[in-house]
Amino acid sequence: MTRQLPLADLIRKYSAPVPRYTSYPTAPHFHGDVGPERYAEWLRAIPESGDVSLYVHIPFCDTLCWFCGCHTKIVRRYEPVLAYLERVREEAALVSAHLPEGARLSHIHWGGGSPTLLEADEIASVAQSCKNILPCTDDAEFAVEIDPRDLDDERIAALAEAGVNRASIGVQDFDPEVQRAINRIQSLELTAACVGKLRGAGIASINMDLLYGLPFQTEDSLAETLRHAIAMDPDRIAMFGYAHVPWLKTHQRLIPEDALPSPLARLNQFAMACDVLEAAGYMRVGLDHFAKADDPLAIAAQAGTLNRNFQGYTTDSAASLIGLGASAIGSLNEGYIQNLVPIHDYMRSVEAGELPVARGIALSEDDRIRRHVIQRLMSGFVFSRSELERHFGSAARAVISEATRMEDFERDGLIAPTPDGFLVTRTGRFFVRAVAARFDAYLARRTARHSLAV
CATH class of the missing domain: 3.80.30.20 (tm_1862 like domain)
Incomplete structure (x- = not known):
């Protein structure tokens, strides 16, 4: 049964620090x-x-x-x-x-x-x-x-x-x-x-x-x-x-x-x-x-x-x-890169004729599936099973299964079920970063600190 908790209760429950999801990973x-x-x-x-x-x-x-x-x-x-x-x-x-x-x-x-x-x-x-x-x-x-x-x-x-x-x-x-x-x-x-x-x-x-x-x-x-x-x-x-x-x-x-x-x-x-x-x-x-x-x-x-x-x-x-430029991030089909952050390090690398890349990540198929889900949640407030299957086929099954285990968000009125998945409600939009974080396979792996979800 859906119940609309007061905003103060929703904040206490769902405002834990999570990323802003301008990328995934x-x-x-x-x-x-x-x-x-x-x-x-x-x-x-x-x-x-x-x-x-x-x-x-x-x-x-x-x-x-x-x-x-x-x-x-x-x-x-x-x-x-x-x-x-x-x-x-x-x-x-x-x-x-x-x-x-x-x-x-x-x-x-x-x-x-x-x-x-x-x-x-x-x-x-x-x-x-x-x-x-x-x-x-x-x-x-x-x-x-x-x-x-x-x-x-x-x-x-x-x-x-x-x-x-x-x-x-x-x-x-x-x-x-x-x-x-x-x-x-x-x-x-x-x-x-x-x-x-x-x-x-x-x-x-x-x-x-x-x-x-x-x-x-x-x-x-x-x-x-x-x-x-x-x-x-x-x-x-x-x-x-x-x-x-x-x-x-x-x-x-x-x-x-x-x-x-x-x-x-x-x-x-x-x-x-x-x-x-x-x-x-x-x-x-x-x-x-x-x-x-x-x-x-x-x-x-x-x-x-x-x-x-x-x-x-x-x-x-x-x-x-x-x-x-220093600290700039690039996104390509294969993955993400970030340039050296310290300005002097960046300048020395370029002066030496090198692409000034400090780090990055190559995308796995699971990364691409979860990135698609998080992008659609953050941009369109929707999870569509058929859309995910159309893009990724049977590889999306595990993530689709995860999407069926969102009872707490549904019970508290942050998402509403649809025949094809779910959509984020108007109240839920304030907490969409928390909804997206449910599909983040990396979140528990590191100790990076983030700002509050709302």
Whole structure:
């Protein structure tokens, strides 16, 4: 019998730390047996007619945001950035030498750190290096993560000239007390001006990144942030949960833990945000993204073609993702790789003419089956037995059997049975990471620590 437990009881039962599932297997299970030689083999195996996605990591900022969970380094001088970018261009050439001529770039994404720390000349140069790897498709998406505090007219013009057509603007929260607590001082006026200038330069597709679960954040203050964000009319809004992992990111110890909302308060913040954004005409996409109904992300979600990778939810359907830069992760048909994380180690490896791979993992058939299940749960909130059999045949039987043993989730109203499997309920969507974790064969093998599931 299904029973709807109060949210507080569901949190106590299902909020144990689990991965965010931007990949499966997740990064803590990568290992050193996958190195440069195997990565080169995987690159050469990309189909000649295949689409390729490219991620470039710029691991530099000029100020430290205390909430940040990214691999980044604070710089006061520009010379280290220039030296790093030279190695990125060299890595791009190393990768290009292994790729088939017929492949095409369908997506480019620059993340950080802060890509807009780059000056205009370097924006143009790195963009050209990306396009030198492979020709772009006619409808290629070129997205860049934007810090409005770095942006000036010259950089905006360089981004537009480089072909950037989607800007992902970091906001987090507009409340001054919250901003002081996370060391991210960014005025509403500065952000609005940034949005206007980007659109004026022809970069029409705007994403906005917000956070819930921050110190001193309340439902009322978050609702006010949402009101300001909606007024800027972005095409997409990402409503990420702050991941407090001070054992991994020691600068997060600067955030007062007693000012963080409780797990229940945090979930109530997100539930309120879902209601506000949906009332404003945004469709909930996956776990934590929202998009206008005519946006490609919403269309992909409705069509069942939505994907999830290390940059979040995406329309990117390329089977191959190449990562450039320190700590960047690539995903290919055969498995995952991650570049060396320390910037100096990465630069030395590239300077020596080597692909700077530190670790990775080759996918087994069981990995592929479970990855498919977790991807569909995280993106479409559905488990389909027939779909799994269509893709994997009899090899999927063991995982299908596991899907029949989800009585606790069903009993508590987080999933509902269907003739072909089950779907995650509206309440269950808040706990979908916990549902996905039930299919994670690696979770009990290592002692990696994760953020809470809600």
